[in-house]
Amino acid sequence: MTNTERPLAISAPEPRTLDLIFSDKARGELYAKYEIVEADPENIAGLGDDILGKARYIIGQPPLSADTLGRMPQLRSILNVESNLLNNMPYEILFQRGIHVVTTGQVFAEPVAEIGLGFALSLARGIVDADVAFREGNEMWGGEGNTSARLIAGSEIGIIGFGDLGKALRRVLSGFRARIRVFDPWMPRSILEENGVEPASLSDVLTQSDFVFVVASVTSDNRGFLGADAFASMRKGAAFILLSRADVVDFDALMAAVASGHIVAASDVYPQEPLPSDHPVRRLKGFIRSAHRAGALDVAFKKMGDMVLEDMDLMDRGLPPMRCKRAERETVSRMRSKPVSVN
Amino acid sequence: MTNTERPLAISAPEPRTLDLIFSDKARGELYAKYEIVEADPENIAGLGDDILGKARYIIGQPPLSADTLGRMPQLRSILNVESNLLNNMPYEILFQRGIHVVTTGQVFAEPVAEIGLGFALSLARGIVDADVAFREGNEMWGGEGNTSARLIAGSEIGIIGFGDLGKALRRVLSGFRARIRVFDPWMPRSILEENGVEPASLSDVLTQSDFVFVVASVTSDNRGFLGADAFASMRKGAAFILLSRADVVDFDALMAAVASGHIVAASDVYPQEPLPSDHPVRRLKGFIRSAHRAGALDVAFKKMGDMVLEDMDLMDRGLPPMRCKRAERETVSRMRSKPVSVN
Amino acid sequence: MTNTERPLAISAPEPRTLDLIFSDKARGELYAKYEIVEADPENIAGLGDDILGKARYIIGQPPLSADTLGRMPQLRSILNVESNLLNNMPYEILFQRGIHVVTTGQVFAEPVAEIGLGFALSLARGIVDADVAFREGNEMWGGEGNTSARLIAGSEIGIIGFGDLGKALRRVLSGFRARIRVFDPWMPRSILEENGVEPASLSDVLTQSDFVFVVASVTSDNRGFLGADAFASMRKGAAFILLSRADVVDFDALMAAVASGHIVAASDVYPQEPLPSDHPVRRLKGFIRSAHRAGALDVAFKKMGDMVLEDMDLMDRGLPPMRCKRAERETVSRMRSKPVSVN
Amino acid sequence: MTNTERPLAISAPEPRTLDLIFSDKARGELYAKYEIVEADPENIAGLGDDILGKARYIIGQPPLSADTLGRMPQLRSILNVESNLLNNMPYEILFQRGIHVVTTGQVFAEPVAEIGLGFALSLARGIVDADVAFREGNEMWGGEGNTSARLIAGSEIGIIGFGDLGKALRRVLSGFRARIRVFDPWMPRSILEENGVEPASLSDVLTQSDFVFVVASVTSDNRGFLGADAFASMRKGAAFILLSRADVVDFDALMAAVASGHIVAASDVYPQEPLPSDHPVRRLKGFIRSAHRAGALDVAFKKMGDMVLEDMDLMDRGLPPMRCKRAERETVSRMRSKPVSVN
Structure with a gap:
């Protein structure tokens, strides 16, 4: 040749x-x-x-x-x-x-799903705050440090968006015996069912979950579709984990919901990237921050x-x-x- | 009646x-x-x-x-x-x-396994340090923040001890397609194989793993069986996650191995509990600390x-x-x- | 409206x-x-x-x-x-x-996979012949009736074709801890690997399997691609299960391989349908026959x-x-x- | 030495x-x-x-x-x-x-579970009778041969007894997305739940299942506990698969229930072994017979x-x-x- x-x-x-x-x-x-x-x-x-x-x-x-x-x-x-x-x-x-x-873009599904589960476990068990407290000599020992701790096993989980990323999340969650509901208006019910998740409305996903993962792409239709009402409808103490694009949420409303103590959250994405050094999310308790690092391995x-x-x-x-x-x-x-x- | x-x-x-x-x-x-x-x-x-x-x-x-x-x-x-x-x-x-x-004690297996996976993901992706840096305005964006990031998917995992805790760990790891080797001298090979893990020597577990989970009980025989040589034999950059009892390791040697940059680690247990406020592990980089909180939910x-x-x-x-x-x-x-x- | x-x-x-x-x-x-x-x-x-x-x-x-x-x-x-x-x-x-x-056509995948596994178990354990013998008073009891019996657990399985049907087969086989090799020249290796099967050559699938399932569509390219050489290359006593179209095999060669005792087989499809009443496959020992019924539920x-x-x-x-x-x-x-x- | x-x-x-x-x-x-x-x-x-x-x-x-x-x-x-x-x-x-x-005795669990699934698939799809008809030139083609055919996928399954054999059955059924209820009065509910099956009463298992597998040992307490009433309570057309010991059923009642067309059945065990050459089960339609061969590999x-x-x-x-x-x-x-x- x-x-x-x-x-x-x-x-x-x-x-x-x-x-x-x-x-x-x-x-x-x-x-x-x-x-x-x-x-x-x-x-x-x-x-x-x-x-x-x-x-x-x-x-x-x-x-x-x-x-x-x-x-x-x-x-x-x-x-x-x-x-x-x-x-x-x-x-x-x-x-x-x-x-x-x-x-x-499918190559990012696995890394994003893994860090997403890492955020969920960190929020559920206070891994970040407990380590910071330990560094400072303020740690709480045993059960005293677990007053808001929760398991993923036996919990209810919501996933918003079921493309490659949603599927990868379901896979890393498969060892936890959790109930997983999915909202994805672009996806037929039967495909969700074949993937072992329950098709659900957005409202059910928000109100019935202990952990909500957002992996929906931004489209011309869904900008800011998760706002103050959505966060208010979530369970007290539930975790909101944002992995796709900041534009799908009203970021100020998300910060307010966390600041009020109603929910906890983690995010890999922000309305501006990089973020100004005085942005209030930097000091927000109950929030785990990651600088758009979820997929870029x-x-x-x-x-x-x-x-x-x-x-x-x-x-x-x-x-x-x-x-x-x-x-x-x-x-x-x-x-x-x-x-x-x-x- | x-x-x-x-x-x-x-x-x-x-x-x-x-x-x-x-x-x-x-x-x-x-x-x-x-x-x-x-x-x-x-x-x-x-x-x-x-x-x-x-x-x-x-x-x-x-x-x-x-x-x-x-x-x-x-x-x-x-x-x-x-x-x-x-x-x-x-x-x-x-x-x-x-x-x-x-x-x-079996009730603790699931909570310990979940936080153990949380530690592994936090170490693999730098979740704690990235959040602390973000709070302080020193975060690294995108790929620049991922120079030492790793996936669990496709990795090699070692588990030391395969009682209830080891089995619970295997379960939460089941969605990751990782190769799992187990060292447990009290457990017949065939039972390990039926549980979908590979029986292995302690040396193989230490030298062939990207993540090592220690869930072995302390017995009259195994006090301090993981010391400087064990840590030195591990892969460069591997993660050591201690979930059972501090007495199974030489804790000073563990800290030295992390301080040298050879491995990273997380621990839920300590030689003394509570730990003195000036204990050096409090400031150790590459180490995630938890104050005996893994099971007490x-x-x-x-x-x-x-x-x-x-x-x-x-x-x-x-x-x-x-x-x-x-x-x-x-x-x-x-x-x-x-x-x-x-x- | x-x-x-x-x-x-x-x-x-x-x-x-x-x-x-x-x-x-x-x-x-x-x-x-x-x-x-x-x-x-x-x-x-x-x-x-x-x-x-x-x-x-x-x-x-x-x-x-x-x-x-x-x-x-x-x-x-x-x-x-x-x-x-x-x-x-x-x-x-x-x-x-x-x-x-x-x-x-995807609707047929699940029914075809189920009967395909049923054929495999029937061949492995002699279910049909044992029942016929029992009707006639010639049954063999206990181990004497099991001289050629085999398990699927721990066996090696080959699948030829990995469309919807191949995937459905993999699913019903997932509880058996068998090693599954797949030959499908239209399918990238990495997709096979993600589905938990091993990409393999046609020759490896034929020579390394205890059970071979054929679920490949007929195309203009593959007519009769499984002939006398293919059957001769199979393991002695292996089972050949034909579920897609008779045209992918040389049916006479298949019958000859079964008649010689080299392999056993089951088929749902035939060179002519319906088949003449004197067709020799009707009397062939070591062959399970099904009249194009695998999918039509x-x-x-x-x-x-x-x-x-x-x-x-x-x-x-x-x-x-x-x-x-x-x-x-x-x-x-x-x-x-x-x-x-x-x- | x-x-x-x-x-x-x-x-x-x-x-x-x-x-x-x-x-x-x-x-x-x-x-x-x-x-x-x-x-x-x-x-x-x-x-x-x-x-x-x-x-x-x-x-x-x-x-x-x-x-x-x-x-x-x-x-x-x-x-x-x-x-x-x-x-x-x-x-x-x-x-x-x-x-x-x-x-x-645990060694028999896997072989018995595999043939049990083989019986279930043979009953569901008429594998034995279809092959016998084909030998005789009376086969029905396509959908005409499937008037009573059923899938295991999506069906409801009952298991009576959840020792090693019940667990092995659950494993081989794991690829089918069926709902599995278990009756085992010796087994705590939570252990059944951890094994991914639903604890149920004997009555629920009998009345709510498309396939009933009996793997309970005979004890001094349970001789003949499955009799005419039990079979009458089953769904029309359901399959009863007996794998443990004939003494747990009233065998005459089982034959009567099959003869009436209410259920279909398979059995590996009999009230007498070997069975007289004129025993009526030999000619019973809707029944698959196996001569105590399920485990003896x-x-x-x-x-x-x-x-x-x-x-x-x-x-x-x-x-x-x-x-x-x-x-x-x-x-x-x-x-x-x-x-x-x-x-």
Whole structure:
């Protein structure tokens, strides 16, 4: 096989890099199987027709015009290595031609679910505050330190959103014999039931749970849908754990609900990132803070490269991609409103 | 049924109380089914022969002489509502007569396992330190805050000791797809395998794990069996989580291993409890501290009463107890060396 | 809401009927939410432009011309209530327009998996032959009747094909602690691993298994891919269980391998259906026969209607279908070669 | 170590043999670690005081008098390699001295559970009758052959008895998402709940189940406790699967209930074994027959030897046995009424 026989892939993964998303082994495989053309994402059109005419894949989501796409008759897929979809290419043309636009945000599901469970256990057992008190010589011993302690076993849990992240949460919760209710208006009941969770209304999830995990994406429809009323409807002492995007909650109302002692909370995301040094959440008791770190593990980024390789292998063989998530004609316009990737 | 027909149980649960270990509902059931004689634990012998002669159960572990036992021909069981066995009664006589000495320490397994997993996730993801930094305005955002972050999924886990606590740990870890090795010299290989864990040597558990959980009881044989060599043999950056008794480790060596940066650790137990205010572990970086709070939840204590009722019901019907754990002739002398209960 | 405001669905489910695929309750919901126009499948074009112009869904897969599709601007989905795709409509136009062609064959996965496990247990323990012998007074008692008996627990299992059926098989096998290898060239390794099975070559599946389940669809590529060499490579005494289509095996070679005593087998499918009364498989020892009954349970057909309703509900709300399986541009031509539905 | 330093074990496993219960490897280990004295089970007393005085273990359950036991001061355990306990030794002395009498019947749990599930699937799907019809050219194709077919998934299941066998059944049923109710009057509710099944009354188990599995041992109390009323109370078309002992049912009533078409059934055990050649069960439609073959697999017998070795190893080290099941002072007299072993 000569060099020119390898399928051609245009590399434009900015703001990520091939080094971030491919392990050494995977990058070796990428270069062995494909002719990789590293491109300036702002000037894909500047690549010659020789390259555009042969390109089978684009790794990244550079801006693309209808004209440029017209010069790429072999294109099979745009493998977006972020989680969000920018509105920078004519999706309708891509869907008509059957060019798959896929995303790799699923890699963050497992890390986010693990830290989410860590937040829940920390809130339930006061792990952070107990350690801080111990450092300062103010610890409470034995049962005296457990007046508000709770178990996850036997508790009722609510999950808002049941995409990859919700499924990963259910998995790490599977050893706890908890009752799990899920609110996800985009998901048929029977699929939730097959995943071993109970379909529920938002109201039931809020009012019947000891722990509420929010893993819903922001869409054009659900901005701020969890506000003061939602928090007031929760059980006294329940835990609210925010893992997706700050925009789905009214953050001030969340802080107020925690400040009042009605609920406790943890969050990985904020209305502004980074957050001003005088933001009141920094001093809020009953709140565990994490600086948008839930998903951004090296091991997760490296999985992106593996997914890209697995789907390119399927498409090389004339099969549809299965590993990454495909953008959908119906929802691409709603999802592309997401301002940033999960991490 | 007249009052006198109810079986008689002597109540001497000190240092615990019936109110601690029985929910209202369970205490109601206790008094409805049994004639309860509350007794001074230091003077069981002072109860008249009328009472001793009828007593079927003792709730608690008051000192008992051979003579007193001789006056209790109907005695079927001593239901010890602590976890340890004091050397304050002639066990040999009890075993000969088939009087079951049972303990209820199993109630702590679930709470200890949950906080143990909470410690592991906190160490893996830096939950405590990240929150403290955030409070102080020094937080690191996104991937920059994750340079030492790790997943439990896909990791290798070691558990030292596979009694009720080890089994509860395995259960809460079951959603993580981790490889779990167990060292427990008292446990046949095949039982470990049936529980879905791999039997392993102590050395393999120490050297092959990313997370090591210590849930072994202290016995007359294993005092300080985890020392400087053990910690040195662990993987760089691995987490050591101590949940049973401080006496199984050389605590100074543990602190040194953490101080050197070789491992991170969490502990619920200490060589002295409470700990002096100037103890160096209070300032040790890479260490999560908990003040013997892992098991002492109200919900756990209340389960003791439920277990006592379930086993008394079995024994009332001429069956052996199944719910509590029976003291064993072979090990009672080893286990009674335990200075305090799990909590 | 007036009648005319309900979305319009054309019903042409032949050879099935609405009564077969909808429970009373589901059919009630269907008629309440939609205006249903029952149509002659051979003459969809004959429906007036009034109906075609409003039609949002077609239930069934009647022949459709490009011209007829052109008269249906509101069409969102063709909900095929069989498992196969006939080559009777211009799929390329449908894909371009984003009209979802979906199938409901997934309903058969659970029934087929259950009978498949039933075949495996019957072969492993000689359930059929032992009962027949008992009827005739020739039964062997105790261990004497178990000379070729085997357990599934601790065995090695191979699955060929890992679509809905393979996943359902894995689920019913999950209580057996068996090692499961899967051969599926259309499926990325990592997805198999996430499902708790081991990706393997066809050769490994055949040579390393005590039980081989075949649940692969027939495609234009794999006709007869399991022949005399495949059966010869299997372990002596292993069980071969055919659940998808007879065309994936060389049926004569399968019978020969069983007749020779090298393997045992069960099959639900045959080269001809019905089978001539003198076909030699009828008398073959070591073979369990089932007359294409694995999936065709009423409870499965009724689930089709539920799936159709769930996906129409999603599409009514502008979301993509999730419950049924979508035909894929890449594979529709391969899959449509399947001559009959799973059942 | 010289030969005489090995602990001495008396071998009297009749009616079983060491070859049946030990694999080659295990028997090698047995002879390497222990001095084995093969004895006539009818004349243990005839062994000299030299042997009796040193004997640590007896493998088997030969008749033993108080006098003979008095000559065996080192005896730690009688490892009964059947499932039943004969009334041929003074148990009270054994319990007083703390000599463990253990049984190995647990080895049959897994094989019995697997064939039990095989019976259930065969009854639910008509596997046996469909194959017999196919042999004779009378098979029904597709849905026509499924008029009485049912799924286990989504069904309600009752288990009567929750010892090792009940637990093994629950395990093989774990992939089916069925609701499992258990009746076991010897078992505390909370243990059933921890095993993921619902404690229920006998009446609820009978009237609310689609499949009823009977795995209860015969005791002096429960002979024939399942009679005509029990069968009449079952759901029309439900399946009754008898796996323990025929004596727990009124077998004539069971046959009548099946003959009437009210229920279907399978049984591994019979009032007489072997059964007369003209017994009416042989011709009974709706009944699957198995000739006491459920447990007697070679692989199960070989596990007995492994269990014996594991427990002897624990006892050699001064620990109590954990692998085999101990006879209990309270129930030994009830259980020893069992006329034969599980297999």
